[in-house]
Amino acid sequence: MDVESLAFRTDIALLEQTGSVAEDRGTHLVVRTPLEPSFYWGNFLLLPAPPAPGQVDHWVREARREFPGAEHVSIGMDRCEDGATLQPLREAGFRVDTVAAMTTGAVDAGPPLADGTEVRTLVTDADWDQEVDLNLASEPDDPHLTREFLQGRAAANRALVAAGLGHWWGAFVADQLVSSLGIFRAGEGLARYQNVKTHPGFRRRGLAGALVRAAARDALEGLGADTLVMAANPEDEAIRIYRAVGFTEGGLHAEATLLPARD
Template identity: 45%
Template structure:
């Protein structure tokens, strides 16, 4: 299956580079991360096209067939064109429809100065702090379950660092990691951002812009990247931050999700 979406194409490149498995079924891809089964967008189905009318519940059933033990459902569609009827049918099947914005930049605008040390993560303590920061953003999920996920996500991402594909940068205030972003090469001349996260107590201080700029500039300067790719909620605050850094809208990325069990709160 040919993937045309820049958002999904860069997603898949990083997933396979960090150990995930992609199975091509012709009309769709099945993406698996066996070492991290609770990673929603490491274990999903990517459809080439929206299902035929009335086929939405069948697609959800196909996910359960592929991932019978999953506490989630994650389905991507390689085109952002979803009719109102199809959207309503997926919602009736319990899915949340996320129409995200994919943005690109070939150069970045420097952000304002921040009262923090901004640097690449270095060593086990920094990466554990990254997992702890992530967990604090999802207090509704049991800590043990989330930390298992977050630590395995670190393992996957550190494979990308070790392979020379990029770095994750953090903003440290009084020695504590409070904001972080990573950018990693997906193909020749292209790098994709991953997981921009900021502690709620440190938002609106310019820290997210600082770490995104640092990670992106590192990819541009050190790795010869020509195009940076980042994805944001269309209606969220982050998309404005990225536009002010020089990113421009490129496309939409269609993702459908349902959480249950420990992740459903």
């Protein structure tokens, strides 16, 4: 299967650099991360397009067969120009998101930040511990984001940094990490942003935009990238930040997750 979505192509490239495997089944891809079996978007099926009506159960069974120990089912769709085609997945209980791949080759300078804000890369163990804490604070209601899972993700991202593939950037206020993101080489001339987030108590201060700009300069000047790739929900408020920085939207893809039952 040829992957058209620049977002999925760069996602898979980064996953493979941390030990994941993408297996081509012809009609679809199977992406697996053996060391992190509970990672929703490290263990998923990638289809060319949304399943046809009546085919959702088939793909759920296929996912269960490929990932027999997983509690979740995650299905990515490489193209999705019509949101109505996702309705069968919603009716089957999936949480469904439409995502835009955004790209740019340059960013604007941006406004200055308030005094007392430091923008830099994460370096120390304490910095990475704060990255885990920030994730927990940013998504307090997501049962998937346990401390153990986030520590595993931080270790994987730190390994990418150690390999010279990019950096994890943070905005600090009074030595507290309050916003962060990653930027990594993800193919010839490509660099991909990862996990942009800001602490709820520090939003609407321009922190995410400042990090996007700092990481862009890092990638364009230091990683040999000429195209920066971002993925964002078209309905999410954050997409306005990325547009203002200089990103433009390309094609749409979709992500569907059937979550484990909770008591």
